[in-house]
Amino acid sequence: MKQFTFERATTPAGAAAALAHTPGAKLIAGGTNLLDLMKLQIETPTHLIDINRLNLNQVEDVQGGGLRIGALVRNTDLAAHPRVRSDYAVLSRALMSGASGQLRNKATTAGNLLQRTRCPYFYDTTKPCNKRQSGTGCSAIGGFDRNLAILATSDQCIATHPSDMAVAMRLLDASVETVRADGSQRAIPIADFHRPPGTTPQVENALARDEMITSVTLPAPLGGKHIYRKVRDRASYAFALISVAAVVQPDGRGRFAYGGLAPKPWRVEAAESQTDAAAIARVTLAGARTSEHNAFKPLLVERTLASVLAESRS
Ligand SMILES: Cc1cc2nc3c(=O)[nH]c(=O)nc-3n(C[C@H](O)[C@H](O)[C@H](O)COP(=O)(O)OP(=O)(O)OC[C@H]3O[C@@H](n4cnc5c(N)ncnc54)[C@H](O)[C@@H]3O)c2cc1C
Numbered sequence: 184m185k186q187f188t189f190e191r192a193t194t195p196a197g198a199a200a201a202l203a204h205t206p207g208a209k210l211i212a213g214g215t216n217l218l219d220l221m222k223l224q225i226e227t228p229t230h231l232i233d234i235n236r237l238n239l240n241q242v243e244d245v246q247g248g249g250l251r252i253g254a255l256v257r258n259t260d261l262a263a264h265p266r267v268r269s270d271y272a273v274l275s276r277a278l279m280s281g282a283s284g285q286l287r288n289k290a291t292t293a294g295n296l297l298q299r300t301r302c303p304y305f306y307d308t309t310k311p312c313n314k315r316q317s318g319t320g321c322s323a324i325g326g327f328d329r330n331l332a333i334l335a336t337s338d339q340c341i342a343t344h345p346s347d348m349a350v351a352m353r354l355l356d357a358s359v360e361t362v363r364a365d366g367s368q369r370a371i372p373i374a375d376f377h378r379p380p381g382t383t384p385q386v387e388n389a390l391a392r393d394e395m396i397t398s399v400t401l402p403a404p405l406g407g408k409h410i411y412r413k414v415r416d417r418a419s420y421a422f423a424l425i426s427v428a429a430v431v432q433p434d435g436r437g438r439f440a441y442g443g444l445a446p447k448p449w450r451v452e453a454a455e456s457q458t459d460a461a462a463i464a465r466v467t468l469a470g471a472r473t474s475e476h477n478a479f480k481p482l483l484v485e486r487t488l489a490s491v492l493a494e495s496r497s
């Protein structure tokens with residue numbers, strides 16, 4: 184691990200200002216992703232700004248029936264929150280499918296959204312990776328890409344975003360709230376939050392350098408039946424090969440979002456007017472580019488959707 188300096192932030196705008204004024208600074212929340220990356224010297228912040236003492240760990244009702252989730256709410260607490268369990272069960276289920284109990288006890292809402300890809304070459308510092316070091320090349324293209332993306336990729340990066348929580352938040356049309364060093368605030372629809380790689384795979388989200396997430400807001404509940412189905416190599420403690428988040432209404436109309444397919448949680452609203460799994464999968468996966476190792480993903484999506492739809496009718 185490289186040497187770094189450390190401070191504890193006392194206000195959100197102060198944390199954003201510290202980001203702005205210290206080149207190479209990073210915020211640290213649960214540390215479950217950042218510290219791993221620092222040990223491997225994939226991330227080498229010169230200064231850490233600890234935000235854990237900021238008062239951002241509440242889940243509160245907002246006008247219109249929605250819910251505001253503080254950036255520091257731990258994944259365990261969010262999954263167990265009574266309103267999340269009753270009104271946003273797909274989020275609770277997605278959270279509970281992620282990582283392990285110990286990790287969920289530390290991992291925060293904002294840190295989870297900002298966790299970095301699990302592309303194996305990103306973690307292998309002996310191999311070129313455009314996301315880790317811009318302009319060095321992508322070892323995954325033409326390499327072993329079984330876990331990697333088939334949608335919204337570029338010829339510079341085919342990594343997926345690994346978060347389960349973010350897939351449910353995309354389904355629910357969450358919005359990510361932030362503050363900057365000058366105190367200005369904004370809300371970013373989650374659909375626009377994670378960036379496809381294009382020619383800048385190292386730029387993964389819409390945040391400015393001096394911008395900190397303060398909360399995530401969910402709109403009023405959708406009702407319906409909530410399902411999160413994660414398909415993975417082990418029954419627990421593994422990232423998704425694919426995942427499907429669904430809210431299906433009694434009349435059969437549904438919303439669907441997917442993990443394991445793209446550099447961001449994937450949702451194609453146009454597919455939601457279809458009623459059978461094959462048609463939903465066909466529209467959702469339009470433009471997908473597979474390789475020898477991940478050619479199984481489209482059929483896996485269709486079959487998982489079929490199973491989710493069957494469960495929604497049971
Ligand atoms: C073994 C293992 C298995 C895992 N399995 C899964 C899984 O199956 N599914 C899944 O979804 N996740 C999984 N995870 C990932 C885990 O969920 C994330 O590591 C965790 O959610 C990150 O949250 P954190 O608070 O620890 O973030 P940190 O590590 O503290 O931070 C992550 C990033 O977010 C930035 N950041 C943190 N807070 C803010 C903020 N408020 N504003 C701006 N930037 C901020 C940090 O600077 C850093 O860049 C796994 C992790 C491990 C180690």
Ligand code: SF4
Pocket residue numbers: 300302303304305311312313314315320321322323324331339340341342384
């Ligand atoms: S897919 Fe992206 S993260 Fe993986 S090696 Fe290529 S550039 Fe790096």
